[in-house]
Amino acid sequence: MAVTATAAAWAIAAVGLAASPAAAAPADTTAPQPGDTCTVADLGTRHPYIKTTEVSPEITHFKGWFVTQGTTGNQSVTTSTQTTISVSVGLNGTVQGSFGTEALGKVSASLGLNVQVNYTSTSSESSTVTWNFAQPGYYGVYKGTKKVTGTYGSLNCNRVQQGDGGWALNWIEGPGSGGFTTYTTLEEGAVRCQDAVPANSIMAKAKVLLDCGSPTAKAEHPAGAVAPTAKQTQDRPAQDPAPTGGVTSAGQLKAAGDSSRAVALNCEPGAYRMDVPGKILNWSAPLLANDGIRLRESTFFSAHLDNWRLCNVTENNGVLEASLWNWGNGGCATIPAGIANQEQAYLTTVNCGEDDLQRFYIYRDVPGSSKVGVQNKYTGSMLGYDRYADGELIRQYSSGRQDGTGTFTMTGV
Template identity: 80%
Template sequence: MMSRLRSSGRWARGLIALTATAASTLAAITAVAGPAAATGHPKPATAADQPKLGGACTVADLGVRHPYIKTTEVSPEITHFKGWYVTQGTTGYQSVTTSTQTTISVSVGLNGNVQGSFAVETLGTVGASLGLNVQVNYSSTSSESNTVTWNFSRPGYYGVYKGTKKVTGTYGSLNCNRIQQGDGGWALKWIEGPGSGSFTTYTTLEEGAVRCEDTVPANSIMAKAKGLLDCGSPAARAERPAGAVAPTAKQMQDRLAQHPAPARGTAAEQPKATGRSPQAAPNCQPAVYRIDVPGKPLNWSAPLLANDGIRLRESNFFSAHLDNWRLCNVTENNGVIEASLWNWGNGGCATIPANIANQEQAYLTTATCGEDDLQRFYIYRDVPGSSKIGLQNKYTGSMMGHDRYADGELIRQYASGRQDGTGTYTLTGI
């Protein structure tokens, strides 16, 4: 007879139900307000309404990115286990201290943990697509011994366990960019942008006890625990005193095989050397631009002080070319421009400071130009005839934007971009 399962309350807390409540969760992650709403930018209501590769997007999406899930794998994992023998007369409730079998940590992309809205949205999309309750914030199963209290109703050799379903896979980045249609016209579409990686998360932790005689569902957490019992071994068939049973050879072998490393991104999101190698002069295009807020007088202005950031300012006689930018070392791949942004006023290149590059809302500044992916930006463009763009840092994968429209407001990075359209700028030639 199959033993009864229960969920551990300690681990159930903090897990977000993404099945029946997928609509509200994903809508909250990608909620649209302000200017974007005025332009008809849709608010996703369900997982099915999430942006799709090749689907239409708007100018408000030029500064936004979303994840899309490429592959997923769900496998039962035992996090804690102990062989336990119950004799006639020792049935009933007993507390069993289990040993750690493996530790599972939630991670997304290059940092091996969960930082920023893009990572949370990635895991939310995974849960919604699979119909599972998965952890969407950084967490890990316990690496310490855990106690399971269980009612043993009959004598036998038991595996006492805690376990979960480990969910792993890969994701890509959806970005909005102009695409030429078959008739020669242009349209804004969600494309596969640069940056992909892998993820790991897990479902609600369960605990229970299973005997060799029990019939269990295939590919279940309980079946995984029963497999660890090594029921065909002499140790499993031996009579013994009640209590703990020494691990079998199979249990030890399986435990040693469990050495999970944090999920890492693919080459596009792997950490790269960020030490700057100064170069005499970047190869800049002759055109000079302002990076404006569309329809507004404020635009990107480089700092005069080394410890300051790029801010929104109004151009005037005293701007001293700090609001003038050139595109340097330009390449283009599948319609997406990659370039460094050189400032005419201070001679530096736009960059995310290396010491805060892993932080959501890290500010943009300038530094001595060099071979550094922190100084490289992908530029997503509106259809020809429009100068509206979105900008993405190559190293961090985050989109550039500002928190509010105000003089002196810093330009910052946002993992998923600004959902209200404030990550869309205008590249205005001067």
């Protein structure tokens, strides 16, 4: 973007406001907080909450530029890439689904900054800045932003015992957490060694890169580019390739369902159907390879494909963790590794192994009710379905299904 500075604009740039970001969105006062009440429909959903944040100025493009008397005025300067910042939430190196977008929206509201809430990245290519150089001097011409990083946790709905011995459904801190990276609106400008700039501003970071030395030495350069100083070269990080946002290969994620080796499971007695509450359809394991777990009706000919056992069960703060072993085909439920980073990846079964993609958290309604929500341990996504229909695949959704279609009934058989 070309920018031409008038005298007034130069005064603004001198205090680090070459381009001001837009106002941040107001905080969402309806977002659940730990300890708030939830409903049965929330068992299959989750929401992010922000645990830590850090804001730091970053220079994405930079060039040292010397302006002599008689060469002032508008000049176009081609800057070189200093660093590339990519927006990401969690393990995918991108932003997948509504959970990531909601998390970054909460970052924006909590900090009062307008941050990127969808996958994007700063340019890895050289970039031109057009600036009106009003006075001779040694300048740092730059593009930059405020990089925002931090960690988030997951709020899940689960039963909690009250002080009087009763039970209620509350939003709790669910297992697992992750990190995020985003950035604010890009700014561009030019700064001289003698300019006074606000501490911890983007312009101040550019002035550090300028590495102001002897004015006499700088004056030896003709008008135009100045070679990078040792300070600039030292501070320039190795450029990370921008994520493609495509499917992560199985080698980049934990391998799931290694068919070469099955493991023995310690399964609890009895089996369950994973029913749609008040409906006739339930989870049914596939008979064919490469097919997924689908909603089907239980019949005499189901051959136990709709019966599931809980294996290697542990419990932490009222949340069950288990592998789901199918009585009909002898496989364990899993999210396929090759598509595990995708929103709406389907659930299937493979040979049972020691793999977090085959482990699930089960959030339960109050005692006396068999309603549950199910979450994959590795991806953090909740399980549900797009519509109630025979043959519909069970899929993962980063925030769950907000219409209640992620709540199931774990019915003993």
